[in-house]
Amino acid sequence: MARLNTFPVSVKVAGRRIVIVGGDEEALAKARLAAKTSAEVVVFAPEVEADFSGLDVSVVERVAQAADFAGAALAFIADHGPEGQRALEMARAAGVPVNEVDVPENCDFFTPAIIDRAPISIAISSEGDAPVLARLVRARIEAMLSPGLGALARLAGAMREKAAQRLSDGVARRRYYEALVTSPAIENALDAGQGAAAADALLDAHAGAEPGRGMVWLIGAGPGAEDLLTLRAQRLLQEADVIVHDQLVPSGVVEMGRRDAERISVGKAKGHHSFSQAQINALLVRLAREGKKVARLKSGDPMVFGRAGQEIAALRKAGVEHGIVPGITSALAAAADTATPVTLRKVSSGFVFATAHGADNEDLAHWASLAGSGLTLGLYMGKSIASRVVRQLLAHGLSRSVPVGVVVNAGRAEKALYAGTVGGLAAGEIDFVDGPAIIFVGDAVAHGDWARAEVFAAREWKVA
Numbered sequence: 001m002a003r004l005n006t007f008p009v010s011v012k013v014a015g016r017r018i019v020i021v022g023g024d025e026e027a028l029a030k031a032r033l034a035a036k037t038s039a040e041v042v043v044f045a046p047e048v049e050a051d052f053s054g055l056d057v058s059v060v061e062r063v064a065q066a067a068d069f070a071g072a073a074l075a076f077i078a079d080h081g082p083e084g085q086r087a088l089e090m091a092r093a094a095g096v097p098v099n100e101v102d103v104p105e106n107c108d109f110f111t112p113a114i115i116d117r118a119p120i121s122i123a124i125s126s127e128g129d130a131p132v133l134a135r136l137v138r139a140r141i142e143a144m145l146s147p148g149l150g151a152l153a154r155l156a157g158a159m160r161e162k163a164a165q166r167l168s169d170g171v172a173r174r175r176y177y178e179a180l181v182t183s184p185a186i187e188n189a190l191d192a193g194q195g196a197a198a199a200d201a202l203l204d205a206h207a208g209a210e211p212g213r214g215m216v217w218l219i220g221a222g223p224g225a226e227d228l229l230t231l232r233a234q235r236l237l238q239e240a241d242v243i244v245h246d247q248l249v250p251s252g253v254v255e256m257g258r259r260d261a262e263r264i265s266v267g268k269a270k271g272h273h274s275f276s277q278a279q280i281n282a283l284l285v286r287l288a289r290e291g292k293k294v295a296r297l298k299s300g301d302p303m304v305f306g307r308a309g310q311e312i313a314a315l316r317k318a319g320v321e322h323g324i325v326p327g328i329t330s331a332l333a334a335a336a337d338t339a340t341p342v343t344l345r346k347v348s349s350g351f352v353f354a355t356a357h358g359a360d361n362e363d364l365a366h367w368a369s370l371a372g373s374g375l376t377l378g379l380y381m382g383k384s385i386a387s388r389v390v391r392q393l394l395a396h397g398l399s400r401s402v403p404v405g406v407v408v409n410a411g412r413a414e415k416a417l418y419a420g421t422v423g424g425l426a427a428g429e430i431d432f433v434d435g436p437a438i439i440f441v442g443d444a445v446a447h448g449d450w451a452r453a454e455v456f457a458a459r460e461w462k463v464a
């Protein structure tokens, strides 16, 4: 993985000096940047070529001297001759970080592309590798941000003391600020010059309110890739005070929550039942009763083999407000990975979500007849018993030639595919790679793209 060679920080320059050495266009460009700050900007150049007249900077028509750098916050050298070199050394001797314009090897710091919504600033840097790209990124971000962002940030800053006095609880304070910076009413009030009054009124409302009502969202995280999350899931993750997640949800997705949100892993990986279902139910109810916003993050879709039923029943019984956000269930991610239409005109008139785990003889007889009649089966939690399950399907009369496809790690970069027939899979155990798997059974499987699949013994169907 590539690592940053620079570390972005914001340098305090208020009340200090920024020294610019040079009098040409290069120096002017840096002066323009520096003049966005409240620092005292001083340009030293024996000959001034560029027009600095419109800028709030002082231009001193002589070469810079050692004393000029004393206590300066930053220095820009836009003179590549011997005078510039001397200035660079003087700046370094005075302990001032230096940037020689366009000479990266002489730079202690770089100037990123800046979005200025004071007091909010966004800096985009490519460490000098791709300034054009950095500017493009800046333009895109600029377009997303309201021009009023700075005013909003100042308003939030102005409310800090009052909010701290009236809202002693950290969670309540965060809710207040969230409401403050997202409410269209506040934005309108700011436009009308009434921002302070509106912020006070909002604070009154929050200070009088009961402690925030807790709530639990059951959120589908999808099969594991971060960009297979829904926008709603992403938003609610950002709002959550606590994220309660299963082992199967990759850390990249769990990380998408707020940095300071509490994260609780409730295990549920195969073989590790660190929390019982009853304990998870009790945990969700307790957190919500403490007034927290809880994101209960589950792999795939919460309503598919996710024990959502038990959790919803517990929340309902406890009178805890709750909601559900669908996710992409792993079988459908597997279908996408392999371009397999799980329903297909004249081939498969339906799709069955089933779990091989704990399936009894009656279930298996039922599935054999469904698959035999053309429905596609999507079997969850069956990798370790795949061969046994298909042997039983055979015993219940399913034809040996029915296609089978297995997707391990569906929807993730490290996915692995296996393809064959019921007869082939029944004949032997397969050495699958590590990871959760979906097993498809049915004629529609043959219509998918399994060209990259490892073929298990005796596959009789052709790759479509």
Ligand code: SAH
Residues within 6 Å of the ligand: 223, 224, 248, 298, 299, 300, 301, 302, 303, 304, 305, 306, 328, 329, 330, 331, 334, 379, 380, 381, 382, 407, 408, 409, 410, 411, 412, 436, 437, 438
């Ligand atoms: N709610 C989840 C299922 C949880 S049960 C969903 O909708 O997908 C756990 C089972 O889901 C695993 O045993 C496996 O069969 C399946 N599974 C979960 N993630 C998977 C993935 N990325 N690829 C293949 N199967 C997966």
